[in-house]
Amino acid sequence: MRVVVTGMGAVSPNGNGCQAFVENTLNGVVGIKPIKKFDASETGISVAGEIDDFDVSQVVGKKNGKRMDLYSQYAIQACQEAYEMAGLTPETVKAEELGVIFSSGIGGLTTIEEQVIKMHDKGPKRMSPFFIPMAIANMAAGNISIRFNAKNISTSIVTACASGTNSIGEAYRQIKEGRAEVMITGASEASVNETAISGFAALTALSTSTDPLKASLPFDQNRHGFVLGEGAGALILESLDHAQKRGAKILAEVVGYGATSDAYHITSPDPKGEGAARAMRLAVEEAGIKPNQVGYINAHGTATKANDSGEAKAIKEVFGDQVLVSSTKGMTGHLLGAAGAVEAVITCASLEKGILPANVGCFAQDPECPVKLVKAGNQEQAIDYALSNSFGFGGHNAVLAFRKWA
Numbered sequence: 001m002r003v004v005v006t007g008m009g010a011v012s013p014n015g016n017g018c019q020a021f022v023e024n025t026l027n028g029v030v031g032i033k034p035i036k037k038f039d040a041s042e043t044g045i046s047v048a049g050e051i052d053d054f055d056v057s058q059v060v061g062k063k064n065g066k067r068m069d070l071y072s073q074y075a076i077q078a079c080q081e082a083y084e085m086a087g088l089t090p091e092t093v094k095a096e097e098l099g100v101i102f103s104s105g106i107g108g109l110t111t112i113e114e115q116v117i118k119m120h121d122k123g124p125k126r127m128s129p130f131f132i133p134m135a136i137a138n139m140a141a142g143n144i145s146i147r148f149n150a151k152n153i154s155t156s157i158v159t160a161c162a163s164g165t166n167s168i169g170e171a172y173r174q175i176k177e178g179r180a181e182v183m184i185t186g187a188s189e190a191s192v193n194e195t196a197i198s199g200f201a202a203l204t205a206l207s208t209s210t211d212p213l214k215a216s217l218p219f220d221q222n223r224h225g226f227v228l229g230e231g232a233g234a235l236i237l238e239s240l241d242h243a244q245k246r247g248a249k250i251l252a253e254v255v256g257y258g259a260t261s262d263a264y265h266i267t268s269p270d271p272k273g274e275g276a277a278r279a280m281r282l283a284v285e286e287a288g289i290k291p292n293q294v295g296y297i298n299a300h301g302t303a304t305k306a307n308d309s310g311e312a313k314a315i316k317e318v319f320g321d322q323v324l325v326s327s328t329k330g331m332t333g334h335l336l337g338a339a340g341a342v343e344a345v346i347t348c349a350s351l352e353k354g355i356l357p358a359n360v361g362c363f364a365q366d367p368e369c370p371v372k373l374v375k376a377g378n379q380e381q382a383i384d385y386a387l388s389n390s391f392g393f394g395g396h397n398a399v400l401a402f403r404k405w406a
Helices: 018-026 070-085 109-122 131-135 140-150 160-176 194-204 240-245 274-287 307-318 336-353
Strands: 005-010 097-105 182-189 231-239 252-261 294-298 324-326 387-390 397-406
Touching: 005 018, 005 070, 005 160, 005 240, 005 336, 018 070, 018 336, 070 109, 070 140, 070 182, 070 231, 070 274, 097 140, 097 160, 109 131, 109 194, 109 294, 131 231, 140 182, 140 231, 160 182, 160 231, 160 252, 160 336, 160 387, 160 397, 182 336, 194 231, 231 387, 252 274, 252 336, 274 307, 294 307, 294 336, 307 387, 336 387
Parallel strands: 097 182, 294 324, 294 387
Antiparallel strands: 005 231, 005 252, 182 231, 252 397, 387 397
16 A cells, blocks of 8 residues: 655744745755753853744644653644645544554653653652653654544654654554554754753763754764754654545655665764664665665764764665765754654655755865765755655664655
8 A cells, every 4th residue: 555645734943833844954054053942051062953932832732841841842733734734624534543653762851851840849748649640652643633633543753853753653563554544754853952961961872062053964074963953843644545645746756765774882873883784775665666776865864973984884885976965964953752753744745845954064075974965065856765864763764755745
């Protein structure tokens, strides 16, 4: 069964809403900025991809928002946008045929931080009864299912920074195998807080730059860590038959999904890139195409030394040096579990528009990263197939293959 994308939603540091996110990303707008959510001076980290124009009352509602961690609020807003873009209503899809696979790499870390401080300062009797349901990483999926009356599968996949891509891939499989007609899928993250910044800083994983324009440097020889970001990406996936019967506008087609494990290290990717290469091959094989038919890869491209060199080697091994590659994390920062979701959105939009996002943040390409980068001069490309890569702590590799709908 063929699977198509009929709706998309986004909450991103460089654009709140799908249209703003896509336009700004294709125009190279950087959403990284000085941290304002808390005093980060003691962490040694100065910048992050913060969402600074989110209003819970607009979509989620203030009452609902009080019972949701910010990551769930972002999820609801992105999914509402995607649902409306798809033109779905309770009359156009049966509740039993509508499912949810929506994830987060960490879940409600801000709620956890706030409640642990409250318990420490005021005692255990002062903790909120909403602490647990707000904090757990499946609750975005639960809230989405309740809001849209989705009674098919409702689940979450936690694979660190591969969570969003794994979620979309598994949602694709649900429809392809005939288990559901429509899936609401994607991921959200809201961990720009003192706990997450301090934790990732302790791993020496974060960029220490104070300049937002020179902090996230994917594939640059001077890259020195990722910039933490937040937000959400949502896709409506639908069987082609169901979409056509109701006259839905089709944005792209999902044609392949590859998922592998490095079985190598808890935080470091395999420097040979073998697992990443195999995941890309699996996605291409399922798409029924040859590697030279892939015109663009939205790379994981975190701007860490290990990821970018290993991923670049994997891409070259599978595709040679002709495929165009870019990481959008120079503009958004790294949205952790939500990264693959917003990157799937921009990949689909790029196929539809024939414009690729440039690899913002690479001023001097590292010879250890031998890939053909998208730059300002080669963004306009009429391509038929594109991949979106995500790799997570624990060795999780996930790759989606999309086809331009024509």
